[in-house]
Amino acid sequence: MTDKYQYVSDNLAAIKSNIADAAAKCGRAPEDIRIMAVTKTVAPEIVNYAVSLGVALLGENRAQEFMSKQEAYDKSAEIHFIGGLQTNKVKYIIEPMTMIQSVDSFKLAQEINRLAGVHNKTMDILCEVNIGGEDSKSGVAPDGLIPLLEQISQLECVRVKGLMTIPPPSSSDVFLGRMEELFQNIKSRNIQGIAMETLSMGMTHDYAEAVKHGSTLVRIGTGLFGARDYSR
Numbered sequence: 610m611t612d613k614y615q616y617v618s619d620n621l622a623a624i625k626s627n628i629a630d631a632a633a634k635c636g637r638a639p640e641d642i643r644i645m646a647v648t649k650t651v652a653p654e655i656v657n658y659a660v661s662l663g664v665a666l667l668g669e670n671r672a673q674e675f676m677s678k679q680e681a682y683d684k685s686a687e688i689h690f691i692g693g694l695q696t697n698k699v700k701y702i703i704e705p706m707t708m709i710q711s712v713d714s715f716k717l718a719q720e721i722n723r724l725a726g727v728h729n730k731t732m733d734i735l736c737e738v739n740i741g742g743e744d745s746k747s748g749v750a751p752d753g754l755i756p757l758l759e760q761i762s763q764l765e766c767v768r769v770k771g772l773m774t775i776p777p778p779s780s781s782d783v784f785l786g787r788m789e790e791l792f793q794n795i796k797s798r799n800i801q802g803i804a805m806e807t808l809s810m811g812m813t814h815d816y817a818e819a820v821k822h823g824s825t826l827v828r829i830g831t832g833l834f835g836a837r838d839y840s841r
C-alpha cells in the first residue's frame with residue numbers, strides 16, 4: 610500500500626469523526642448523513658480504494674470525464690451527477706447513474722424525463738438552488754424554486770427527492786441557514802409528487818457547518834483525495 614492510499618484512508622477517518630461530532634452537537638444521528646466522494650480529476654484506482662473503505666456514493670461533475678473512467682470503476686458504488694449538465698449530455702448518464710443533483714431548469718428536467726422513459730426507468734433528481742444569487746453559479750433562484758418544482762412534478766419519469774446547493778464560500782454559514790429554511794418550507798408545503806428527503810450541501814470547507822444546518826448528504830473532494838490535479 611502506497612502513501613497515497615494511507616492518506617485517503619486517514620482523511621476518511623477524520624471526515625467521519627468530524628461528521629459524528631457535528632451531528633452529536635445538534636442531536637442528529639451520523640448515519641443520517643451520507644458521504645459522497647467527489648471524483649473529479651481523481652484516478653479510478655484511488656476512487657475504488659475509497660469505495661473499498663465503505664464510501665458507497667460517488668459524485669461526477671463532467672459527463673466526458675465520467676465516460677473515460679466509468680469502465681474502471683468498482684461497480685458496487687452508486688453514482689450521482691452533480692455538475693453543470695447540457696441537455697445533449699443526458700444520454701451518457703441516464704443509465705449508469707441513480708440521481709442527477711444539478712437540475713435547475715424545466716428544459717433539462719424534460720430531457721431527463723424523455724430519456725428516462727426511453728430507458729424504462731424513473732430518474733431521481735435534486736433541484737439545484739443558487740442560494741447566494743451569484744451570477745457565476747448555476748442553480749434556480751430561490752424565488753423560482755416552487756414554480757419549477759410544480760412544473761417538474763407533472764413529469765412521469767422524474768422524481769424530485771430534494772435540493773442541492775453550493776453556497777458562496779465566503780459566507781457559507783448564512784446561506785447554509787437559508788437553505789435549511791427553504792428546504793423545511795418546501796417540505797411543509799407537501800407539494801404533490803415532490804419529496805424533500807435529501808438536502809445535499811457541504812463540501813470540504815463547510816461540511817461540519819452543513820451538518821448543523823440539516824444536510825443529509827455531504828460532497829467531499831479535496832478533503833478526501835487531496836488537491837485536484839487538472840493536468841491529468
Ligand SMILES: *Cc1c(COP(=O)(O)O)cnc(C)c1O
Binds near residue numbers: 649670775814
Ligand atoms: C468539486 C465539487 C465538490 C467537492 O468540492 P471540495 O471542496 O473539493 O470538497 C462538491 N460539489 C460539487 C458540485 C463540486 O463540483
